[in-house]
Every structure is written in structure tokens, then in C-alpha cells.
Amino acid sequence: MGRLVVIEGLDGSGKRTLGAALVEAFQRRGAKVAQHAFPRYGESVHADLVSDALHGRLGDVADSVHGMAVLFALDRHGAREQLLRDLENYDIVLVDRYIASNAAYQAARLHQDEHGEIVEWIRQLEVDRLGLPVPDRQLLLRVPVDLAATRAATRDRVRDTYEKDGGLQTRCAALYDGLARIGWLAPWLVLDGRTDQDFDQLSKALVADA
């Protein structure tokens, strides 16, 4: 059985960059790695609806925090069988954003904290009801909000509703810290995203802590 390792963090924190380097480090170690990223834009109708909502093309759907949470969750549900198969066939299944993204962003939108109602509502929806596999380890790529925003701005694409909302990103950073502190859903490892990571050391720790 493989290990489900999740990368979490703010928009522009460097998750995709970290994921690519970690995959290489796992492979140097001889571990077989499968990669996923959510939302699955271009691959799932639910993710494409999320994109439409976050770019103002879906009426008032984006206003509904619980409605958006359901769309994100259904996107993951569509990948459930593949995730379970990959956990059978690979040593590591590395996922860029997972259930904790929903908890962090939606709680931040409602001005709740890590103990808030929506955090538990999302766990019940995604784990208990939709049967998504629980991570083995969650990596929080922690960077100051302004650094994440600066990095996000370097990318050549239109910012979505969440990315444009500085207050949301600030609350979201606090949510991530809180979720990591209470070990929500699974153990967390907090990485300082301001500095370069020791990928060989990190991949070694993630493979070994089975």
C-alpha cells in the first residue's frame, strides 16, 4: 500500500515547484510515484465549474461557501477510484491540494477558525460520505502572505476571485497554521517555503515514516 502525501499552502506558495522537485527526489530513491493535483481543471466537469465560478461566469454560485465546497469535493470524488488504484500500485501518491484546501479556504471565507463548523462539515462530506482516502502526511508549504502573492503575480494568467482577495489569503494562512497545529485529518509537516528545501532529506523522511 502506497502513502498518500499531500502538499498544501497558499496560492503562489510554491506547491507545484515543490511537487516537481519531490517527485525527482523520490525517483532518485527508487520509489514509484504517482501525481495528482486538484482542482482537475480541463479533466473534470466539476473542476471546470469551479473555474467558471471563480472567474465570475456562474452567477451567484461562487457566493455560496458550502456550494463551492461541494463542487471541489465532487471533483475529488471523480478521482477516487484512480487514487485508490494508485495507492495499490505506487509507493507514493503525491497530491497538490486536497481536502485541507477546502477546509482552509471555505473556513477562511466564513471567518471561522480550525475548530469551526465548516471544517468538520467538509471532513464528514469528503471522508465519511464520499469515501476519499485520508492522507498519510500533509505538508504545509508555509510562506508569508505577501511573498505568496508576489510569486503568484509572476505567473502569466488571470487571477481568480480567491487570489485577488488579500484578506482571504491572510485568513487562509492562519487556517493552515491552525489545521497543522491540531493535526487535522492526518499528521502535518510544516516547511519554511522562504528557503530552499532539502529534497533528498524530505523524500527520505516521507518514505521512511511508513
Ligand SMILES: Nc1ncnc2c1ncn2[C@@H]1O[C@H](COP(=O)(O)OP(=O)(O)O)[C@@H](O)[C@H]1O
Ligand atoms: N522556493 C522558491 N523560491 C523562489 N521562487 C519560487 C519558489 N518556489 C516557487 N517559486 C516561484 O513562485 C511562483 C509560484 O510557484 P508555484 O509552484 O506555481 O506555486 P503554487 O503551485 O503554490 O501556486 C512560480 O513562478 C515559481 O517559479
Ligand SMILES: Cc1cn([C@H]2C[C@H](O)[C@@H](COP(=O)(O)OP(=O)(O)O)O2)c(=O)[nH]c1=O
Ligand atoms: C482543491 C481546492 C482548492 N480550493 C481553492 C484554492 C485556490 O484558491 C483555488 C484554485 O485552486 P488552485 O490550485 O490555486 O488552482 P490554480 O493554481 O490552477 O488557480 O481553489 C478550495 O477552496 N478548495 C479545494 O478543495
